[in-house]
Amino acid sequence: MQPAAALPEPETAPKRARGRPRKTVDERDDGNRRQTLLAAAAHLFRLKGFAATTTRDIAAAADMQSGSPFYHFKSKGALLFAVMEEGMHSALARQRATAQTPGYADMPPSQQLRVLVGAHFAVLLGPGSDFVPVMLYEARSLPPRQHKALGLLIAEYESLWLPVLTARHARGELRAPVRLARLLILGAMNWSVQWFDPKKGASLQELTDAAMALFLKES
Amino acid sequence: MQPAAALPEPETAPKRARGRPRKTVDERDDGNRRQTLLAAAAHLFRLKGFAATTTRDIAAAADMQSGSPFYHFKSKGALLFAVMEEGMHSALARQRATAQTPGYADMPPSQQLRVLVGAHFAVLLGPGSDFVPVMLYEARSLPPRQHKALGLLIAEYESLWLPVLTARHARGELRAPVRLARLLILGAMNWSVQWFDPKKGASLQELTDAAMALFLKES
C-alpha cells in the first residue's frame, strides 16, 4: 500500500505536473517561472492557436492563478512575441552551429544540404519543439511592428540556405530557380508540422532521407 | 467636378461593397445570402483565423446585422464547417475534372503530375480561393466528429495522387517512398498559401514549372 501523499519525490519532472500540486515553501523556484510560462504558452499556442488560447489556460498550465502571467508579461501578445523570438533564436543558433561544425565547409553541397535539412526537421519536430511551429503558424496574430521584427530573423535564417542551393543550381543538380526552390523546400518541411507524429510512421532520419531523395537529382 | 453622391451606378460589383449601402427593395437577393455569408466567412477565416474572427465581422462583411448569420447557420462552427466542406468539394471536383480531361489517360506520368500540380495550385491560390486554405489551416478548430468527416474527403483527394506517383516511382524517376513523397509534395504546395502573392513575384505558371523542376529528375 502506497501512502497517497507526502511522497518525498524530489521534483524529478517539474514541468507538465498534472494535478496542480500546491507549491510548498521550499519550491520557491529560482525565477525560472517566466520560462515555465513561456513553455506552457508555446505548447498551447501550437495546440489551439493564439486566439483560441486563454491567458487562464496558460496560467493553469504553469500552475499559477489567472492574473499572474501579467506579472511576467505585459500582455498576451507579449507572450506570443516572446515565444516566437525564442523560437527563431534557437533555430538560428542551431543552424549556425551546424554550419560551423568542423568539416562542414569541405562537404559537397549535397551533404551540406542534408545537414541543413536534418537540423531544420529537428528544430521543427524534435523534443521541445513548440516554439518554431508557433512562429511559423501564428505570424498573422502579430501586430505589424513585431511582424516586421520577426521577418528580419526569418530572412536571416533563410539566407543561410542560399549558398548551398546556389551551388547545387550551378552544378545543374537543382533546376528550379533558387529562390522558388527554397520556398518550396522549406514549405515541404514546414508543412510536416501538420502530419508528423514521432510515435508512429517515419522517423526523423527517414524523413530527412525522403526529403533529400525528393529534392535532389542524385543523392 | 464629380457629384459625390447619387451616382446611379447599377451595382456592378455587388460583393465587397464598402460603405454598407442600405438594401433597397429590388435588391431582395434571390436567396444567395447564404452564399454571400459563406464567402465572407471564408475570406475572414483565411485572413485572421477562425477564433479571431467574430460573427459580427462576418455579418458586417455580408452587410447584415450581428444576429443575422444565425438565421442561416446554427453556429459559428457550422459556418466554418460549411466553408471547409465547400472547399474540399470544389477541390475534389476540379481534380476529378482534370483527371477526366480527354487525353489525360494517355499522358506520360510526368505530364499527368504537372496537370495535377497546376490544378492544386489553382485551387489554392487562384481567384476566389479562400475555402481550401481555410480547410488546410483551420482543421484544429473543428470538433472531432467534423474533423473526421473532413478527413475522409482529404483522404480521397490525396488518393488521386497515388497512381501518378507510383508510376513515376516504378520508373525510377521518383526515389523517395511514395507516401512520404506525397506528403512532402503537397506540403510544398500547401505552404505556398503563406507567401504567394498574385500581384508580384512568380506567376502560377512559373510556380508550377518550378515545382515540377524541383520534384522530378527529368522534366
Added chain:
DNA sequence: CCTACCGATCGGTAGG
C-alpha cells in the same frame, strides 16, 4: 432578416 438583449468569458489591473 432586424432589434434588443443576455450570460459567459476574456484580457487586464489594483492593491496587497
Added chain:
DNA sequence: CCTACCGATCGGTAGG
C-alpha cells in the same frame, strides 16, 4: 505572485 474585480466583447436567442 494571489485575490478580487472591472469593462468589453462575444456567441447566441426571443420575438417579431
